[in-house]
Each structure stands twice: as structure tokens, then as C-alpha cells.
Amino acid sequence: MAIDLAAQESIVGRAQKDIDKYGAEGTGYIGKVVMSSGENPVLGRKIRMDLAEPHVVLICGKRGYGKSYSMAVLIEEFARLPVALQNRISVIVIDTVGIFWSLKIPNRLRTDLLQQWDLEPQATNARVLVPAGKMDFYKTKGIPVDGSFTLKASELSGIEWMALFKLTWSDPEGVLVTRVVERLREQVGTYYGIDEIIKAAQDDTEADSIAKQALINRLRIAKDWGLIEKTGTRVSEIAKAGVITIIDVSAYRQAIGMEGTRDIIVALLGKKLFEERMLFRKEEEVKLIKGERRESEMPIVWLFIDEAHMFMPKDEENIALTVLLEWVRVGRQPGLSLVLATQRPEKLHPDSISQCDLFISHRLTSQSDIKAVEAMRPSYMYKGFDKYYDEMPKGKGFALILDDNSEKLWFVRIRPRFSWDAGVTATAFTE
Numbered sequence: 001m002a003i004d005l006a007a008q009e010s011i012v013g014r015a016q017k018d019i020d021k022y023g024a025e026g027t028g029y030i031g032k033v034v035m036s037s038g039e040n041p042v043l044g045r046k047i048r049m050d051l052a053e054p055h056v057v058l059i060c061g062k063r064g065y066g067k068s069y070s071m072a073v074l075i076e077e078f079a080r081l082p083v084a085l086q087n088r089i090s091v092i093v094i095d096t097v098g099i100f101w102s103l104k105i106p107n108r109l110r111t112d113l114l115q116q117w118d119l120e121p122q123a124t125n126a127r128v129l130v131p132a133g134k135m136d137f138y139k140t141k142g143i144p145v146d147g148s149f150t151l152k153a154s155e156l157s158g159i160e161w162m163a164l165f166k167l168t169w170s171d172p173e174g175v176l177v178t179r180v181v182e183r184l185r186e187q188v189g190t191y192y193g194i195d196e197i198i199k200a201a202q203d204d205t206e207a208d209s210i211a212k213q214a215l216i217n218r219l220r221i222a223k224d225w226g227l228i229e230k231t232g233t234r235v236s237e238i239a240k241a242g243v244i245t246i247i248d249v250s251a252y253r254q255a256i257g258m259e260g261t262r263d264i265i266v267a268l269l270g271k272k273l274f275e276e277r278m279l280f281r282k283e284e285e286v287k288l289i290k291g292e293r294r295e296s297e298m299p300i301v302w303l304f305i306d307e308a309h310m311f312m313p314k315d316e317e318n319i320a321l322t323v324l325l326e327w328v329r330v331g332r333q334p335g336l337s338l339v340l341a342t343q344r345p346e347k348l349h350p351d352s353i354s355q356c357d358l359f360i361s362h363r364l365t366s367q368s369d370i371k372a373v374e375a376m377r378p379s380y381m382y383k384g385f386d387k388y389y390d391e392m393p394k395g396k397g398f399a400l401i402l403d404d405n406s407e408k409l410w411f412v413r414i415r416p417r418f419s420w421d422a423g424v425t426a427t428a429f430t431e
């Protein structure tokens with residue numbers, strides 16, 4: 001009797017003992033197995049991915065082969081988990097390009113593609129938060145915004161101000177901002193904004209007037225970013241249980257001298273989430289010991305970072321790097337998952353390659369990038385990466401999945417999105 005392989009499902013990201021226990025509960029449908037060679041391969045069983053346990057997922061691939069798309073597919077699946085599970089999870093997406101807002105719009109443009117997969121266009125419930133002072137930017141672009149966020153000035157240390165302005169200890173303004181911020185903390189506490197820092201810089205007696213002016217100019221520009229205020233958005237407001245939150249920082253994309261802003265946003269958010277989850281993790285443990293249900297107010301977090309090499313570079317400094325490496329190394333214990341995407345694994349900090357437990361790779365052709373991922377070649381891989389990439393169809397959305405949890409390797413086609421793909425269709429959309 002022939003076995004109908006297409007009727008079966010397989011789960012990645014979950015060890016066999018957990019599959020025996022939980023089955024497919026808490027997983028998301030991400031694609032189908034590739035069963036034959038060629039450009040239009042036969043597709044087999046459905047592949048689901050575990051979304052209930054913490055993971056470090058790395059998505060690689062050449063530009064334009066489906067990294068952001070695959071991320072969107074994953075995000076869509078979180079919105080389709082059973083409510084009880086959803087309510088334990090908060091999904092936060094750092095969007096540097098301004099493409100994830102379209103998750104909210106059903107994919108009516110590609111109903112043909114969805115039909116081939118027996119799927120239908122659907123909207124995904126997500127909210128888009130943007131820096132408070134940049135609302136106009138998003139309005140003019142027609143991006144549907146649900147709210148804004150700010151960072152609390154007093155939460156930035158001297159080092160973080162330096163990182164924000166790309167200053168070092170050899171810059172007099174760097175030394176000055178550190179001194180001024182420390183003094184403010186002693187004198188005022190935690191309630192001060194950029195105006196107070198400007199005033200304190202003016203009053204500083206040690207710095208020369210050139211350094212003062214240079215710093216004050218930078219601070220004035222920083223005011224225009226509309227990001228750093230006396231009061232900041234609480235992390236509990238951002239990491240909401242059962243909610244998919246898109247932090248759109250694309251307003252800072254092109255402007256020169258603003259690169260530091262998105263680094264600071266990721267660094268502070270990552271740090272806060274880590275601290276809070278560590279606290280709540282303890283609370284959950286105590287409850288468990290007392291025989292109560294393991295629940296706390298703070299949900300577990302899945303943080304999605306597209307273009308991750310920007311925040312976790314290999315040979316450069318970045319204020320977000322230390323924080324994210326902490327997530328990569330020990331985040332699973334407090335329930336912090338990361339989904340990183342990059343087209344340049346070669347430029348990515350090697351720890352995020354070696355520590356990932358799910359590796360999803362679209363086509364890679366650059367030898368240096370292939371070499372970078374070779375570093376993690378697991379024992380269950382019996383051919384070199386270049387061989388797999390050679391065999392991969394040239395079309396978009398095909399991926400190799402290495403799963404450390406089940407120690408298996410899969411060759412899949414990622415399913416089409418339910419939601420609109422702003423990556424390519426943004427212009428058609430505004431017509």
C-alpha cells in the first residue's frame with residue numbers, strides 16, 4: 001500500500017520526546033518538503049515549526065530570496081496559535097525597512113499562489129508602533145500606525161549617549177556627555193529630558209566651549225528625532241501578551257547621523273526585556289515550586305530582527321551587540337527567542353551562527369558567506385553546504401533547514417504569505 005506522504009506533517013524545532021508529548025500543538029505551518037529536483041519540484045508533507053519553546057532562529061540567504069518573507073510567514077503563524085498559547089507570548093518585530101506593517105493587509109494580489117497551496121488571503125492582527133516624533137513621516141507614506149513609543153532619557157547611560165552619537169572616549173563631547181549625564185542622575189534622579197542635558201552641558205565648568213557647542217548641537221538634532229523623552233514607553237506596553245508589535249524604525253533609515261537611533265532602540269529594548277524576563281522567570285519558578293500554574297504577567301518574548309548584521313556585526317562595535325549576544329547565549333532560559341535574518345552571514349557575529357538551533361537558509365552564492373555558515377556544520381549533515389546550495393532550485397522561497405532539536409536536515413519550500421508583501425508591491429499599492 002502506498003503511503004500518502006503529503007498527508008503527513010513533520011515538525012522542526014522540537015525534539016522527538018516533545019513531539020510525543022505535545023504533538024503539533026504550539027507549532028506553525030511554514031512550508032512543504034521538496035521531494036524532487038529541478039526548478040519546479042514536487043512538494044510533499046507539510047512542515048510545521050515549534051513556536052512554543054524558546055529558540056534562536058537564523059535565516060540566511062542572498063538578497064531577494066525570501067528572508068523577510070519567511071519572517072513574515074513565521075509572524076503570521078504566531079497570530080494563528082490557539083488563544084491560550086498566544087496569551088503567553090509577545091512577538092516584537094524590529095523593522096528597519098518599513099515592510100512589516102503590510103501583515104495587516106490580506107494578500108489579494110497573489111490569490112493564485114495561495115490557491116495552489118489551498119490557502120486564502122488573510123489579514124494578520126498586528127500593531128505598528130513608531131517613534132513618537134516621526135508620526136508625520138509614516139502618515140505621508142500611508143503606513144497604518146497604531147501608536148508611538150519613546151525612550152526614557154534617564155535610561156540611557158553615558159556610554160549609550162556616546163553610541164547614539166557615534167562618539168568615543170577620544171572625543172571631548174563623548175567625555176562631556178558622560179559627565180553631564182552622571183551629574184544629572186545624582187542631582188535630578190530619573191526625570192530629565194534632552195533640554196535638561198543641554199542646560200547641564202552649558203553649565204559644565206570643565207569642558208571647553210568647542211566641546212560644549214559640539215555636544216549641544218548634537219543634542220538639538222536628537223530632539224528632532226522625537227525618540228528620547230523625559231518619560232519613556234514602559235516595556236510592559238511594548239511586550240504585550242498575545243500581541244504582535246512591529247517597531248517600525250524605517251524613518252531613521254536613510255538620514256545620515258541617525259544610525260545610532262535604531263541601535264539604541266534595540267539595545268535598550270533588548271536589555272529591558274532581558275531584565276524583566278529574568279525577574280518574572282524567578283516568579284514563575286516560585287509558583288511552580290508552590291504547585292501553582294507557571295504563569296506570570298510578563299509573556300515570553302520572540303524578537304524578530306531583520307538585517308541582523310546591522311546590530312550584531314562581526315568586526316565592529318555596536319551598542320546592541322552585547323545585549324543581543326546575551327539573548328543568543330542564555331536567552332532561552334528566561335524565555336527569550338530570537339529570529340535573526342541576514343544576507344551577509346560573513347558579517348554577522350559568529351556566535352549568532354554557532355548558537356542558533358534552527359537554521360533556515362535560502363540560496364547563498366558568495367563563497368565567504370557559505371564559509372561563515374560552514375562553521376556550524378553539524379554531524380547530521382553529510383554533504384558540504386555548497387553542495388546543498390548547488391542543488392537548491394533558483395526560485396524564491398526554497399530553503400534548507402537545519403534543526404538541532406531533532407538533528408535533522410530538511411529541504412523545504414516556504415508557503416506563500418496570507419498577508420500583503422510590502423517588500424515588492426509597495427508602489428502598486430499606492431497607485
Ligand SMILES: Nc1ncnc2c1ncn2[C@@H]1O[C@H](COP(=O)(O)OP(=O)(O)O)[C@@H](O)[C@H]1O
Binds near residue numbers: 397413415416
Ligand atoms: N516563500 C515564498 N513564496 C513565494 N514568493 C516568495 C517567497 N519568498 C520570497 N518570495 C518572493 O521573493 C521576493 C523577495 O523576498 P524577500 O523576503 O523580500 O527577500 P530578502 O531575502 O531580500 O528579504 C518577495 O517579495 C516575494 O515576491
Ligand SMILES: [Mg+2]
Binds near residue numbers: 069
Ligand atoms: Mg529582506
